[in-house]
């Protein structure tokens with residue numbers, strides 16, 4: 001079945017990749033990109049959030065030694081840290097790399113650990129964007145678990161992007177919430193511990209709450225603010241961060 005590629009302009013470098021691999025999807029796509037297109041030069045980013053187990057399970061089936069970049073901002077729930085260890089073990093992931101912000105930056109710009117209140121974009125930049133940029137330097141491509149079903153700026157997410165530095169692969173872009181839940185059941189995947197308390201999307205604890213809008217799983221993130229994304233994901237195809 002042809003890949004549902006989403007919006008992609010003709011002059012996008014990702015088009016070349018799409019021309020070669022656009023007929024593939026899911027595990028076949030991951031296999032081709034990990035082993036053929038970018039051997040040793042592709043990583044996966046994971047928040048170890050409520051949906052993360054599904055993509056990580058697919059990765060574990062195809063190439064469990066693929067580097068998994070886990071960003072520990074220092075502001076994560078203890079349950080997320082526990083879940084990362086549990087999933088790593090359960091799935092047999094062999095190369096989870098814990099990425100952390102520069103402690104010198106924290107001391108210089110957020111000594112009272114309240115930057116998230118004063119300037120959440122600056123806080124995300126220091127705790128997420130800069131460490132992830134650094135962690136991605138050895139790689140040409142990275143795989144994310146973002147989906148169009150998340151809505152907002154992700155509603156038109158392509159499966160293959162190029163952000164100016166890296167190819168970004170979003171193999172689950174077209175997955176519905178129902179398909180994600182079915183995968184949890186089919187593969188008997190462990191759930192994030194906060195899910196049973198009603199959390200549908202989990203990030204840093206100061207900026208995560210219960211969903212405020214039915215059907216919008218990310219509505220509990222930065223609730224009450226204009227902010228909807230941390231800034232890690234830029235979308236050249238949309239001209240804005242997503």
Ligand code: SF4
Nearest residue numbers: 120123124127204207
């Ligand atoms: Fe800071 Fe909140 Fe962004 Fe985490 S999500 S880095 S606490 S602003």
